[in-house]
Amino acid sequence: MSALQESSALVQVRDLKVHFPIRKGIMRRQVGAVRAVDGVSFDIFKGETLGLVGESGCGKSTTGLAILRLIDMTSGQVVFEDQDISTLPESQLRAMRRRMMMIFQDPYSSLNPRMTVNSIIIEPLNVFKIGEPRERAARVQELMSLVGLNPAFANRYPHEFSGGQRQRIGIARALATNPSFIVGDEPISALDVSIQAQVVNLLSDLKQQLNLTYLFIGHDLSMVRYISNRVAVMYLGRVVELSNRDAIFDHPLHPYTRSLLSAVPIANPKRERARQRIILQGDVPSPAKPPSGCRFHPRCPFATQECSAIDPEMRNLAPADTAPHWVACHHAEKFV
């Protein structure tokens, strides 16, 4: 997919695969593999937010972890700031790590309960030896004000904060080393609705202020639409559709995207009742035994014989001179 390449890409992911071995018997022989991520390619441009959506088990979180090399990839390539980090040895990778950070889903389990807020936020500064020790303390105060926490609370413990405030601590920790790229793995889904909006607004303010690039992994599609510039839809370890936010949400071309969007409830009873729902049959198949051909064909209302035999290629179906609209479906022309 050479057409995907653009000069302004901060992160380039090429044919990324993460397979987890299944072992059996006393010899622990490998009898198969869970293909959590099975050939994913996309770019993340400087200054954009790429939304990554899909159902649980589709591999979206694994993709995020593999891009940051927090888990080992089986094959493929990840280029970050023009450097191939997929094969970089750990010693050289360390220098890159401070440029790419992660915000986790659960603000309750991702903060050490026995560390104060100060020691949580200062830890990356100590690890990467950024600044003099005195400057680091001042940096913590600055980061706390940046994310909307009272710096006077630096000596408190995580349990003294609410869920939304804890997520702010996690964001401050991620920002400590001045990264250019942040992966947010469902960073708001554990929060109450009235708190979610606060954190989302904070994330977009910080993006403006600090020139950040986000990979926003989420399953709440309305929030993904709100926060993203482009959106990639994953199904069973593959990206099935990728385009500009509005193209994905207003003119989805993949049958899976169409059913996924039609399943999202809308907080408006009249529009909600008037909607056409596409309700999918069955569950997501096991990624250890993905279906033949197009992986979505057993649940797809438009599946033909071709779909069960031939794995569809990613194709750009956008008209010339417009932003590309990538889709992996034999019958996507139906919806153009």
Added chain:
Amino acid sequence: MSQLLQIKNLKVTFRSDGALIRAVNGISYSVDEGESIAIVGESGSGKSVGVMALMGLIPNPPGKIESGEVFFKGRDLLKASSAELRAIRGKEIAMVFQDPMTSLNPVLPVGLQLTEAIQAHMGLDKDQARERAIKMLALTGLPNPEQRIKDFPFQFSGGQRQRIMIAMALVCTPDLLIADEPTTALDVTIQAQIVELMRELQSELGMAIIWISHNLGLVAGVVTRVIVMYSGFIVEQAPVDDLYERPLHPYTLGLLHAVPHVDVNSQNRLASIEGMPPDLRKPISGCPFAPRCPYRIEKCAELPPLFDAGDGRQSACWRWQELQTATTFGETL
């Protein structure tokens, strides 16, 4: 339609580390036969505690029902003996819980868990009970129920487990089904399947449903009436269309503005509700939402009653009339 359930001035407290937590502060509402209502609120709003109390499922201690009456078909459930309650629970009032994995017994086949209730409540023998269980599972759309009835919970997917929970709840054809966030643990496509299923089953079996949810979007299409709770108080109650069109409480208004819509392209900044819910350990004086409310006035230091706003609407806001008459609501106030 006649009244099925009536709750009057229910108050529930919990004791924790010497502090008194006021979980539910005198709520009153009713449900008609065959009606479908929603109770919406964030965590800690008391939405689940309120219905647990009517099922007699509040652990005591630490929980305590301080006052109130719960009439179900004319009987006060809070005065019923535990034997009487046992006869009602599962038979006349049934419940579907949030997490189908933890609410099914992992070491018993699902068939056994289904037939247990049938045998206890309907006086059928083993074979008849099995037949009924299979029929109910088929009704919820579980493929191959004759075979799968012997399987254990871990052999099912999340969506299938929730179907089993629904079958279990409906197996004695209850008059009232309480669905406590039944789809929260599920993916959005499976969530749509389950919501659709519950809608179909309701029109087929005719039971009343109380949906408990934190998601205003989810309940918009499935209920006729919505109750909004905040820190143990009912702050608003209205027919579904009116509530979304013109909320009469600033909290409801804030919730509606805080969520983006998947079918609308919005570049506007999300209107967040600043601050956070009050600490339930501290006694609340005045309107519980006042500290976060952009429309706060001096009067709000006094606890507002639940005003009757006509057309089946209620609001616990001193300024509800202004919200009702404002031309572009939420902005002119």
